[in-house]
Amino acid sequence: MSEGKILDIAHISFLDMIKVMITMSGAASAKGALIRNAINTAEKIKEVDYPTFEDFLAAIENSTNPITQVEGKATHQGGFVFGLTNCPFGPSIKNYMGVFEKLPEGYADFTEEFNKPSKVTEIYRVGEGAGVSPFCSVHQPMRSAVAERISIGGKKIKIYQLGCKAGSGKKGFADRWLAETGISREVVDKTLDNHMCCYYLQIVD
Amino acid sequence: MKKMRRGGLLPLPDQVGRKFYTTVNVLGEKENLKKILIVDDEEDMVWSLRQNINNDYLQVEIFTAASGEEALTVLSSNHIDLVLTDIRMPGMSGLDLLLEVKNRFPYTMVIIMTAFPSNEFKKEALLRGSLHFIEKPFDIKELRDLIRHALREENVFKGTVAGVGLADVIQINGLSRATSLLRVKQGEQLGVIYFQEGQVVHAMCGDLEGEDAFFKIMEFTGGRLDSMSFNDLPARTINAPVEALIIEAARRLDESGGGDSTGPDCADIDLEVQINEIKSAPAGGGINHGSGLAFAVQTGTEPVNREDEMSSLKDLLSEFTNIPGVNTACLVGRDGFLLDSIAMSGIDTEMIGAIASSGFGASESMGKQLGKGALSMSMIEFANGPVMLSPVGDDAFLVIVADKDANLGMIRLKIKKHASLIAETAAI
Incomplete structure (x- = not known):
């Protein structure tokens, strides 16, 4: 006998809560609240310094890298471009859609709101077209904020969100951050063929 | 009763x-x-x-x-x-x-x-x-x-001064280094001459401006003359010294046969001037009495063109905190991230921004649900005074925190006046 579709109520509640926040106080306010929460979480991460970039990569492989701890293993594509195979929100989205077939109303507005230039997208170098779902507004700033807790050879690092791919396969590109990093759209496009998320890591001199 | x-x-x-x-x-x-x-x-x-x-x-x-x-x-x-x-x-x-x-x-x-x-x-x-x-x-x-x-009527002389010509008045303004304007009326003709520290800097008469207007006014042969201060000095259109202007006016009148060599005859000018206490000029223009000669001009608050001076968000926000009873003014992104603020000590503006974002968004959502259209202002009254929220541009809003005695009408008017300039300055 089949167990049928089973809801992960912890995740479902979170997804529905986003919808409630959008309804109650608008997409902009809801976005801000989620981002602030994500940043606060990131700030709880212990600071770490890796002697070399190779040590940083090794920490990804053995899952001790703080970025890996919040999103899973990313793979270095070369030239400091990384691809993340699985979206950390993928299972939740899949579970929700498995039962309700589509995501809650208001999510499109939320995503559009996240992609707008704003103080927070400026600080964390996210959005600007690289958001493909409301969850990007949690995930992308959180990764950037976690990166602020990491240094390589004593030097700070910065993350630039270059692109992202929705479950439907639709890709989003952050032209602004592509321009700032000098990474070509083709490289990101190709990375997203096999990954859900693509970002650039800069070691700040 | x-x-x-x-x-x-x-x-x-x-x-x-x-x-x-x-x-x-x-x-x-x-x-x-x-x-x-x-x-x-x-x-x-x-x-x-x-x-x-x-x-x-x-x-x-x-x-x-x-x-x-x-x-x-x-x-x-x-x-x-x-x-x-x-x-x-x-x-x-x-x-x-x-x-x-x-x-x-x-x-x-x-x-x-x-x-x-x-x-x-x-x-x-x-x-x-x-x-x-x-x-x-x-x-x-x-x-x-x-x-x-x-x-202050007690400081005003009103009446007719016989034997005083327009050129005399202009010369005295020059000597006293006055910053003022003379409004000259003869019949239906009106003219205005601006003085800045005794120099004639601008004149208007009908469609004429600058020296042409000045010389036209100097053709007036009588009428009413009012001396007053001015709020904003228009762009300077006259650079010649007072003496040169008067001589040139006299020359032109001579050529046209309209007067004697001492300038226009204004013996029957009604003269209304105010004699004031000697005080230094407020910043931005207004008064300079210099020698304290009998011809001075009316004093008064001389509002400067503040928009020219307001170059930063802080300047604009201070427009609100300068209102008595207003202690905090914040510009907040709709997502609740603080863009700039002037706040009284003890206020966590970052947190205010985050919370206000929710309140502002809730107000907007309510208006939307009720079909009330776009939110123009939201005020929350507390025991110790109101908090006013007002949109600025498409992506931000103002938070004004006031005491209960603050002039709410003034806050509203300032919001109306400065909202677009704030949006422009903040590039939002």
Whole structure:
């Protein structure tokens, strides 16, 4: 006998809560609240310094890298471009859609709101077209904020969100951050063929 | 029976179909108070002025009218000392009212106020005889100072001075290094000459400006002359020294056979000037009495063109925190991230931004649900005063934290005036 579709109520509640926040106080306010929460979480991460970039990569492989701890293993594509195979929100989205077939109303507005230039997208170098779902507004700033807790050879690092791919396969590109990093759209496009998320890591001199 | 209190409002009988209110002093005596007529179709503005003009240092009897036509009715039945009028009103405009007042009630002073300042308005107001021009929103203290000085009649000489020519007046202004303007009227012709530290810097006459206007005015052979201060100095159009201008005017008159070598004959000019205490000029223009010669000009608050000075968000936010009772002004992104702020100590503006974002968003959502359209302002009243939220551009909003005694009308007016400039400055 089949167990049928089973809801992960912890995740479902979170997804529905986003919808409630959008309804109650608008997409902009809801976005801000989620981002602030994500940043606060990131700030709880212990600071770490890796002697070399190779040590940083090794920490990804053995899952001790703080970025890996919040999103899973990313793979270095070369030239400091990384691809993340699985979206950390993928299972939740899949579970929700498995039962309700589509995501809650208001999510499109939320995503559009996240992609707008704003103080927070400026600080964390996210959005600007690289958001493909409301969850990007949690995930992308959180990764950037976690990166602020990491240094390589004593030097700070910065993350630039270059692109992202929705479950439907639709890709989003952050032209602004592509321009700032000098990474070509083709490289990101190709990375997203096999990954859900693509970002650039800069070691700040 | 209504309880009488200082600054309280007592309804007067209907005079033209609407109630006028007057403010009386603590003893209920209003006979000796100067009378001010506020003319504005904007109810908020009239309400705010009526509530705030009188204080410990200024007590006047206040009349109100919602149009120029109503104002003339009030003027006909009351001796009004000063008219404070908006420009843009349905029916008779403030400028038309000004002209009527100057023709029918020549000793009634007029202050023009408008939320839509333009050089054309200012020029027209000056030519029609306005004492002062003030931009909305203005600080109530600034307006009180303006009114107080305008009403200082004891410092004004009025009458006809025989044997004084226009050239004499201009020379004396030059010697006293005055910063003022002369309004010259001969029949239907009007001219204005601006002085800055004794130098003639600008003139207007009909469609003429600059030296052409100056020489045209110097052709006047008599009439009425008013000396007054000015709010904003227009762009300088005259650079020649006073002496050279007077000599050139005399030469032109000689050539045209219109006068003697000493300049235009203005022996029958009605001269109205004010003798004032010697004081230093306020920043941004206004008064320079220098030698303290008999010809000085009316003092008064000289509002500077503040928009030119406001180059940063902090400057703009200080427009709010400078209002008595306003202690915090924040510009917040709609996502709740703080863009800039001026706050009293102890206020966590980052947290205020985050919380206010929720309140602002909730207000917008409610309006949307109720079909009320776009949110223009939201006010939350607390025991110790209100918090006002108002959108700025598409992506931000203002949070103004005030004490319970703060002038809410003034805050509203400043929000209306500065919102677009704040959005522009913040690039939002």
